[in-house]
Amino acid sequence: MTTTTFSSRRHILIVAQAFIVSLASRNYVSNAFAPELLSKHPYFVRQLRQDHGTTTSRSSSLHMAKTTKKKNSGSSSTGLKGFGSVGGGSASSTSVSHVALDRSKEARAFYDFLEKGNAGDNLSRCALGFFPISKDFQLRGVIALKPIKRGDVIIRIPYELAVNLGQEGADPTLPAVELLRDYCQTMLSDGAEKEAYYRMLPAFGGEDCMGSTDFFSDEALEALQSPLIVEETLKRREKVQTRFQLDVATDDTFPTWIDGNPVTAQHLLWAVWLITSRVLTVQGNAEEGKSYRLLIPFLDMCNHDRSSSHILTGRAESGGELKVVAGSNVKKGDAIDICYGGGMAGNDRFLQDYGFLDDGSDHKAYNMVAQQLLGKRRIVEGIGAGRFLSEPDRIKSLEELGKTSVQDDQNILQSLTEPSMKSALKYRIGIKEALVRN
Numbered sequence: 082m083t084t085t086t087f088s089s090r091r092h093i094l095i096v097a098q099a100f101i102v103s104l105a106s107r108n109y110v111s112n113a114f115a116p117e118l119l120s121k122h123p124y125f126v127r128q129l130r131q132d133h134g135t136t137t138s139r140s141s142s143l144h145m146a147k148t149t150k151k152k153n154s155g156s157s158s159t160g161l162k163g164f165g166s167v168g169g170g171s172a173s174s175t176s177v178s179h180v181a182l183d184r185s186k187e188a189r190a191f192y193d194f195l196e197k198g199n200a201g202d203n204l205s206r207c208a209l210g211f212f213p214i215s216k217d218f219q220l221r222g223v224i225a226l227k228p229i230k231r232g233d234v235i236i237r238i239p240y241e242l243a244v245n246l247g248q249e250g251a252d253p254t255l256p257a258v259e260l261l262r263d264y265c266q267t268m269l270s271d272g273a274e275k276e277a278y279y280r281m282l283p284a285f286g287g288e289d290c291m292g293s294t295d296f297f298s299d300e301a302l303e304a305l306q307s308p309l310i311v312e313e314t315l316k317r318r319e320k321v322q323t324r325f326q327l328d329v330a331t332d333d334t335f336p337t338w339i340d341g342n343p344v345t346a347q348h349l350l351w352a353v354w355l356i357t358s359r360v361l362t363v364q365g366n367a368e369e370g371k372s373y374r375l376l377i378p379f380l381d382m383c384n385h386d387r388s389s390s391h392i393l394t395g396r397a398e399s400g401g402e403l404k405v406v407a408g409s410n411v412k413k414g415d416a417i418d419i420c421y422g423g424g425m426a427g428n429d430r431f432l433q434d435y436g437f438l439d440d441g442s443d444h445k446a447y448n449m450v451a452q453q454l455l456g457k458r459r460i461v462e463g464i465g466a467g468r469f470l471s472e473p474d475r476i477k478s479l480e481e482l483g484k485t486s487v488q489d490d491q492n493i494l495q496s497l498t499e500p501s502m503k504s505a506l507k508y509r510i511g512i513k514e515a516l517v518r519n
């Protein structure tokens with residue numbers, strides 16, 4: 082999404098004449114520099130500089146914070162439209178050497194759902210595939226089945242297929258209640274068409290959502306060495322509890338969870354993560370001037386690549402279409418990725434809102450956080466959005482990071498196996514390295 086984001090803690094996309102908008106794409110211009118903060122912590126700065134020479138190199142832009150293998154049940158070597166795994170293309174930046182197409186029973190039901198919803202033409206251009214990220218992890222995403230020219234439509238979803246979760250707003254717990262209600266109702270009712278789409282959403286308790294700090298243990302939260310992320314995460318959890326009590330627990334008409342038991346605040350937390358990680362805010366009718374939070378099947382399966390030039394466009398109105406348009410030529414086998422957060426989100430947001438670390442070779446997602454901590458960049462989202470961090474917050478954050486060296490952290494990381502602990506260590510290493518660069 083040129084300037085696009087999936088979410089609503091931040092919101093979504095934009096583009097030229099377009100109508101999918103992103104709060105995250107607000108371009109706050111940094112105009113202040115605060116070297117005094119560093120001079121207050123000469124030891125810490127020295128330590129970072131010494132450490133810098135001893136750190137390991139980073140991996141590709143699709144590097145995962147998670148390490149466990151994603152289930153790929155039923156994907157076969159026979160392709161969606163008659164060919165098998167797709168190989169060889171170079172994505173907007175991701176090189177794909179071997180991608181298994183998703184032809185599981187659930188995926189085939191989802192493809193049928195698209196066809197019935199007048200979106201079957203997409204399946205001649207792209208499909209779902211499993212991108213090998215590391216030897217034990219594959220990431221589901223969208224893959225091109227044939228070349229697509231710059232300017233042509235890659236994905237086109239009729240508005241009627243999208244789930245409209247209400248008008249835009251800053252609080253993700255509101256659309257989360259709506260989504261949770263609709264999800265339970267749909268899954269419990271017999272033969273609802275949307276079920277085929279909902280079955281493709283990341284499962285409650287699954288490893289995708291567990292990557293978000295909302296689901297971190299206290300130990301993993303502490304291991305981040307980021308008092309601000311911890312504070313924001315705890316506040317969000319509290320807000321979810323409050324929303325649960327107000328709108329779910331006391332509502333006798335609220336459906337049960339899919340196993341027949343009452344829904345819990347943890348289910349609502351999962352729904353909030355679905356909102357922040359895959360809902361787009363899209364402008365409605367031009368005259369009406371309102372924006373809506375949409376869950377858009379298939380389009381919500383595009384992964385993040387900061388270097389993607391593809392563009393999101395469309396309107397939330399009857400007869401409208403929500404599209405990904407090629408910003409550059411696409412080859413068969415390319416990943417159809419988009420840039421989340423309008424390119425303005427750092428890894429503090431990626432870890433909280435999406436549950437992974439953007440470990441791109443340009444280090445931008447870490448640099449942005451470091452620049453905030455150094456008073457060189459405004460906060461983009463969450464608590465204090467639009468402002469510079471206060472000096473006490475910056476000092477508190479830098480002091481916390483200064484408790485261990487990068488070398489210490491590397492040693493600790495080697496001994497870890499638990500995914501959220503590993504993410505926490507990778508995060509703090511990335512930030513410490515970025516503080517030296519910035």
Ligand SMILES: C[S@@+](CC[C@H](N)C(=O)[O-])C[C@H]1O[C@@H](n2cnc3c(N)ncnc32)[C@H](O)[C@@H]1O
Pocket residue numbers: 087142143144145146220221222281282283289358359381382383384385386434435436437438
């Ligand atoms: C909008 S969804 C994208 C599709 C998702 N992979 C799926 O299979 O439904 C966003 C989620 O995908 C995953 N994701 C997207 N881009 C990623 C990336 N570059 N590296 C790791 N995980 C990514 C994260 O779990 C994120 O919360």
